[in-house]
Amino acid sequence: MQALFQEKLHVLNVGLSSFADSITRAGGSVLQIEWAPPAQGQQEVGRALARLVNLLSIETANQTAFDAYQSAQPVLNGVGTASQMLPNIAERMILHSGPPIAWKDMCGPMKGAIVGAILYEGWAENLTMAEAMASSGDIAFEPCHHHNAVGPMAGIISPSMPVWIVTNTTNGYQAFSNFNEGLGKALRFGANGPDVITRLKWMGQVLAPALRASVELLGGVDLKPMMAQALHMGDEVHNRNAAASSLFLKRLISALLKTRTPAADIAAVVEFIAGNDHFFLNLSMAACKAMTDAAHGVPGSSMVTAMARNGVEFGIRVSGTGSRWFTTPAPVVDGLFFPGYSAADAAPDLGDSAITETAGVGGFAMAASPAIVKFVGGTPQDAIDNTMAMTHITIGRNNAFTLPALNFAGSPAGIDIRKVVDTGIQPIINTGIAHREAGVGQIGAGITRAPLACFTQAVSALAKLVSAT
Amino acid sequence: MARATKIIRNFYRDSVSLMQLSSTITKLPGVEQASAIMASPNNVTLLVEAGLLAEPVEAGANDLLIALQGNAEALESALTAAESALKQPSPSSTGNEQSRGMSPRSIEMGLGNLVGANLVLISTPGEYAAAEAFKALSLGLNVMLFSDNVELKDEIALKQFAQERDLIVMGPDCGTAIINGIPLAFANVVRRGVIGVVAASGTGLQQVTCLVDRWGSGISQAIGTGGHDLHRDVGGMSMLQGLKALAADPSTSVIVLISKPPSPEVVSKVLGAASGAGKPVVVNFLGADPDRVRRENIYPAATLEDAAAAAVALGNGRIPEARRATVTSPSITPLGPQQRYIRGLYSGGTFCYEASLLLKKELGQINSNTPVEPEDRLSDVWTSRKHTVIDLGDDLFTRGRPHPMIDHRLRNERLIKEASEPEVAVILLDVVLGYGSHPDPAAEMVPAIQKARDLATKAGRHLAVIGFVCGTAADPQDLSKQEAAFREAGVILAESNAQAVRMAASVVQKASVVGGRL
Numbered sequence: 001m002q003a004l005f006q007e008k009l010h011v012l013n014v015g016l017s018s019f020a021d022s023i024t025r026a027g028g029s030v031l032q033i034e035w036a037p038p039a040q041g042q043q044e045v046g047r048a049l050a051r052l053v054n055l056l057s058i059e060t061a062n063q064t065a066f067d068a069y070q071s072a073q074p075v076l077n078g079v080g081t082a083s084q085m086l087p088n089i090a091e092r093m094i095l096h097s098g099p100p101i102a103w104k105d106m107c108g109p110m111k112g113a114i115v116g117a118i119l120y121e122g123w124a125e126n127l128t129m130a131e132a133m134a135s136s137g138d139i140a141f142e143p144c145h146h147h148n149a150v151g152p153m154a155g156i157i158s159p160s161m162p163v164w165i166v167t168n169t170t171n172g173y174q175a176f177s178n179f180n181e182g183l184g185k186a187l188r189f190g191a192n193g194p195d196v197i198t199r200l201k202w203m204g205q206v207l208a209p210a211l212r213a214s215v216e217l218l219g220g221v222d223l224k225p226m227m228a229q230a231l232h233m234g235d236e237v238h239n240r241n242a243a244a245s246s247l248f249l250k251r252l253i254s255a256l257l258k259t260r261t262p263a264a265d266i267a268a269v270v271e272f273i274a275g276n277d278h279f280f281l282n283l284s285m286a287a288c289k290a291m292t293d294a295a296h297g298v299p300g301s302s303m304v305t306a307m308a309r310n311g312v313e314f315g316i317r318v319s320g321t322g323s324r325w326f327t328t329p330a331p332v333v334d335g336l337f338f339p340g341y342s343a344a345d346a347a348p349d350l351g352d353s354a355i356t357e358t359a360g361v362g363g364f365a366m367a368a369s370p371a372i373v374k375f376v377g378g379t380p381q382d383a384i385d386n387t388m389a390m391t392h393i394t395i396g397r398n399n400a401f402t403l404p405a406l407n408f409a410g411s412p413a414g415i416d417i418r419k420v421v422d423t424g425i426q427p428i429i430n431t432g433i434a435h436r437e438a439g440v441g442q443i444g445a446g447i448t449r450a451p452l453a454c455f456t457q458a459v460s461a462l463a464k465l466v467s468a469t
Numbered sequence: 470m471a472r473a474t475k476i477i478r479n480f481y482r483d484s485v486s487l488m489q490l491s492s493t494i495t496k497l498p499g500v501e502q503a504s505a506i507m508a509s510p511n512n513v514t515l516l517v518e519a520g521l522l523a524e525p526v527e528a529g530a531n532d533l534l535i536a537l538q539g540n541a542e543a544l545e546s547a548l549t550a551a552e553s554a555l556k557q558p559s560p561s562s563t564g565n566e567q568s569r570g571m572s573p574r575s576i577e578m579g580l581g582n583l584v585g586a587n588l589v590l591i592s593t594p595g596e597y598a599a600a601e602a603f604k605a606l607s608l609g610l611n612v613m614l615f616s617d618n619v620e621l622k623d624e625i626a627l628k629q630f631a632q633e634r635d636l637i638v639m640g641p642d643c644g645t646a647i648i649n650g651i652p653l654a655f656a657n658v659v660r661r662g663v664i665g666v667v668a669a670s671g672t673g674l675q676q677v678t679c680l681v682d683r684w685g686s687g688i689s690q691a692i693g694t695g696g697h698d699l700h701r702d703v704g705g706m707s708m709l710q711g712l713k714a715l716a717a718d719p720s721t722s723v724i725v726l727i728s729k730p731p732s733p734e735v736v737s738k739v740l741g742a743a744s745g746a747g748k749p750v751v752v753n754f755l756g757a758d759p760d761r762v763r764r765e766n767i768y769p770a771a772t773l774e775d776a777a778a779a780a781v782a783l784g785n786g787r788i789p790e791a792r793r794a795t796v797t798s799p800s801i802t803p804l805g806p807q808q809r810y811i812r813g814l815y816s817g818g819t820f821c822y823e824a825s826l827l828l829k830k831e832l833g834q835i836n837s838n839t840p841v842e843p844e845d846r847l848s849d850v851w852t853s854r855k856h857t858v859i860d861l862g863d864d865l866f867t868r869g870r871p872h873p874m875i876d877h878r879l880r881n882e883r884l885i886k887e888a889s890e891p892e893v894a895v896i897l898l899d900v901v902l903g904y905g906s907h908p909d910p911a912a913e914m915v916p917a918i919q920k921a922r923d924l925a926t927k928a929g930r931h932l933a934v935i936g937f938v939c940g941t942a943a944d945p946q947d948l949s950k951q952e953a954a955f956r957e958a959g960v961i962l963a964e965s966n967a968q969a970v971r972m973a974a975s976v977v978q979k980a981s982v983v984g985g986r987l
Binding site for chain 1: 478479480481482486529530531555556571572573574575576577578579580581582583584585586587588589590591592593594596597599600601603604605607608609610611615616635636637648649650651652653654656658689690710711713714717718720904905945
C-alpha cells in the first residue's frame with residue numbers, strides 16, 4: 001500500500017456517483033463505473049465470478065484456448081455425405097441445430113424441417129406418415145454440435161445429405177456443415193413442400209458430386225483467408241455472405257469446368273451458387289466450428305466455444321466445462337420483417353449460425369459490414385459500436401480477421417463468460433428470423449443477443465470445477 | 470548483400486497495408502530492399518525478377534511473404550519487426566475508440582479506461598460489495614469499501630487476500646479517508662502536512678483531521694479501516710498495514726491511531742507495532758486507560774481533540790503537554806427549575822460515543838442507543854430518558870432513509886420533540902461538513918433549532934443549544950459561513966466535540982447548583 005503514496009491517486013468508483021463528483025471537485029482523477037449487480041443480482045454467482053476474475057489458472061487456460069483457436073487453419077478439403085463422414089450418426093438419426101431437444105418440444109420450423117428430411121430420406125411417403133414417424137420415437141434426434149457439425153436455422157442434417165468437410169490442418173480435426181439451399185422456401189426454415197425436396201435431391205445428386213470433384217481438383221480451399229478477404233469486401237460472413245460467396249465461386253469455377261460434369265449441370269451449379277448470396281454461410285460456419293472446436297476442452301478455460309439455438313432454447317458450451325450445455329429460453333429476435341410479417345409471427349431464435357459470432361465474425365465483425373446494419377435498421381456507426389462493445393467481453397482479437405473500419409484492427413474474438421457476466425454486455429448475433437409455423441420460411445432478419453442466464457450458469461459451473469482442483 | 474524471407478501461412482492483408490508495411494521495413498537500418506506481399510505465383514515471380522528472392526518459394530496466394538535484401542545482421546531484426554507490426558492491433562483500436570459509446574460496466578473494464586487506476590471506492594449495496602472488493606484486489610487495486618453489511622468472514626478473507634498482495638482494504642463500513650490529498654467518500658478538505666492518521670472510526674478521523682487543519686498543521690494520509698477492523702477475529706489487519714505504510718512514508722512524521730478500545734490481544738499487537746514504528750504515535754482508544762496505552766514512542770490521548778493537539782505539537786517538534794480539560798462556561802439565560810438533562814443528537818457515531826464517555830464521568834448514567842455500559846442502553850430508542858445521547862446514524866435510524874449527515878429531517882423532528890420536554894436543559898449537536906455531507910447543514914437545521922427554542926420560550930423555559938462544526942475552511946460548505954449561521958440562531962459553538970460536551974455538562978451542573986438541587 002505504501003507504493004500508493006508515491007503515485008497519483010486514480011480512483012474507480014463503483015456505486016454512489018456523488019463520490020466520484022467529490023473526487024473530481026477535489027481535483028482528483030476518477031472514473032465512474034456504470035455498475036449493476038452482476039449475474040442479474042444472483043449473489044452466489046456474483047461471488048463465484050469474483051473468485052474467477054484475473055485468476056492465473058484461468059488466464060493461462062484462456063491463452064492456451066485462444067491460441068489454439070487463433071492458429072486453427074480451416075481448409076475445405078472435401079464433400080461427403082453425412083452417413084459416411086459424421087463418425088456417430090446412426091441410420092435413423094436426424095441432426096438439428098442448438099442444444100438437445102425432444103420432438104414434442106421442438107418449434108414449428110424444426111418440426112417442419114424434420115418432416116421434410118424424412119421425406120427426403122424416403123423413410124415415409126407423405127407428411128402425415130412422416131410426422132407420425134417423427135413423434136413415434138423411431139428416429140433419434142441429436143444436436144449437430146454432438147457430431148462435429150453445424151447447420152443454419154433448423155440445422156437439419158439427415159444421413160444421406162451432402163456435407164462440407166472442413167479440416168483444421170493445425171490439429172487435423174474435422175468440422176461439417178450441410179449445404180445452403182438458398183432463399184425462399186427452404187428446409188432450414190421448416191419448409192418441406194415438393195419443390196424443397198426436389199431441390200434437396202438435386203443438391204445431393206448433381207451439386208454435391210460437382211463440388212466434390214472441384215474441391216478435389218483444387219486440392220482444398222483455405223477458408224480463413226477467404227473469410228478475411230470477404231470482411232474487407234463488406235461481409236461479416238454470417239448474415240451477409242455476398243462477397244464470400246462470390247470469392248468462393250470465382251475460386252471454384254475453373255476447377256468446376258475441368259471436372260467431367262455435363263455442361264448443363266455446370267450451368268445449373270453455377271446458376272445455383274451465383275443466385276444465392278448465402279451460399280458461403282455454411283462454409284463459414286464449418287470453418288468457425290473448426291476454429292472454436294480447437295479451443296474446446298482446455299481445463300479451466302472460460303472461453304465460449306459454441307452458441308447455438310434450437311428455436312426453444314439458447315445454449316452455450318464453454319471450453320473448460322466439457323460437453324455441458326448451459327441453456328435458457330431463446331429470445332425472439334428484434335429485427336426487420338418482410339412485408340406482411342411481424343415479431344408476432346417469429347419463431348424464437350434458431351440455428352447453429354451463432355458459431356460465427358463465437359468465432360469472432362458475424363455480429364462481432366459487424367464493423368466490416370455497414371451493409372448489414374442497414375439491413376437490420378442501424379447506421380454504420382452502430383456497426384462499429386457493436387464490434388467495439390464486443391472487445392469488452394472477449395479474450396483477444398483475431399489478427400487474421402482485420403476490420404478496415406477500425407483501422408485494420410483484428411476482430412474481437414474468444415467470448416469470456418466472466419466478462420459477459422461482469423459487464424452484463426451480451427454477445428451480439430446477426431441472424432435470420434424463421435416463421436413460427438412450419439413451412440412458411442424466413443420472414444425477416446435482425447440482431448439478437450445471447451441471453452445472460454446461459455453465462456451465469458456457466459460461471460457457476462466453472463467456479464465449481466476450479467475450486468475442486 | 471544478403472537476403473532473407475519469412476512466410477506467414479494463411480495470413481491475409483490487403484495490398485495497401487502491405488505496401489505501407491514494405492515501405493516501413495525498407496526504412497529500417499541495414500535494409501536495402503523490402504517487400505511484404507501475398508505470395509501469389511505472379512507476386513513471387515515479380516520478387517524473383519526484382520532480385521529479392523533467389524528462387525521461387527513454397528508459398529501460396531493465402532500466405533504472406535516478406536522478402537528482404539540488405540546487410541546480414543540487420544535482416545533478422547527487420548523480419549521480427551515486420552512480423553510484430555503485422556500482428557499488433559492498430560493503435561487507434563486500443564485507444565479512446567475502444568470505449569466510444571460505452572461507459573465501463575465493470576472494474577476490469579474501467580481498468581482499461583483509466584490508465585494507472587490504483588484504488589477502487591465501493592459503495593454498492595452490502596450484499597454485492599465483498600465480490601466487487603475481491604475483484605478489485607484480484608486486479609491489483611487497493612480498496613475502500615464504503616458499503617456496510619459486509620459479513621465479518623468476508624472482511625477477514627478480503628483483508629488476508631489484500632495483505633498477500635501488499636494492498637489495503639479500507640472498510641467495510643469505512644466512511645472516510647484522505648489518500649494523497651484526495652478526500653474519499655465523507656471527508657474534509659484538509660491541508661497536507663506531516664500527520665498520518667489510521668482510524669477505525671469515520672467521524673473520529675474527520676474530527677482529528679479537521680482540528681489538525683484548524684490548528685495550522687496538515688495531513689499526509691488519513692486511512693480509514695472500518696469499525697470492525699480491530700475486532701478480535703480481524704485482528705487489526707488494516708490498521709497494522711496502515712501503520713506500517715505510514716511508518717515507511719517519508720512524508721509522515723507523526724502517526725495518529727483512533728479506535729474504540731480493541732480486545733486486549735489486538736491492543737498489544739497494535740501498540741507493539743506502533744511502538745516500533747520509529748515515529749511518534751498518538752493513540753486515542755476511546756475510553757481506554759492512558760497508562761495502559763503509554764509506552765515508548767506512544768502518546769495516549771483521552772479525546773479526539775487531545776489526539777489532534779498532541780499530533781500537532783509532535784508535528785511541530787514539541788512534546789505534547791498534558792491538556793487540562795478547560796471549560797468555557799457559556800453565559801446563558803438561567804434555566805428553569807425543572808431543566809436538568811442533556812439530550813445529545815448526533816450524526817457521528819464516534820462523537821456520540823465520546824460524549825457518552827465524557828458525560829459519564831461528570832454526570833453519571835448516560836442513556837444511549839450505543840451506550841458505553843450495556844445497562845445504559847435505551848429500551849426505546851425513539852424516547853429519551855434523563856441524560857441521553859443518541860447516534861442517529863445507527864442502523865436503527867438509517868434503515869430505509871439517508872444518513873443524518875445528508876438528510877436532517879429525522880434529527881430536526883427529534884430536536885422539536887426533545888425541546889418540548891420540560892426537563893430538557895441542553896441540546897447537544899454535531900454538524901459534519903465535507904464531501905458527502907449535506908451541502909448546507911445550517912440551512913436545514915437552523916429553522917428547526919429556532920422552532921425548538923421558540924417552543925421552549927413559549928413554555929417559559931430557556932433551551933441551551935450547544936454544538937460544534939466538524940469541518941475546514943476549504944470544505945465545500947465553508948466552515949466560517951456555517952458557524953456564523955448557527956451562532957446567529959443562538960447556538961453556542963465549541964471548537965470540538967469534547968469542548969462542546971464539557972460545556973453542556975457545565976451548564977447542567979451549574980443549573981443544579983443554582984437551583985439548589987445539588
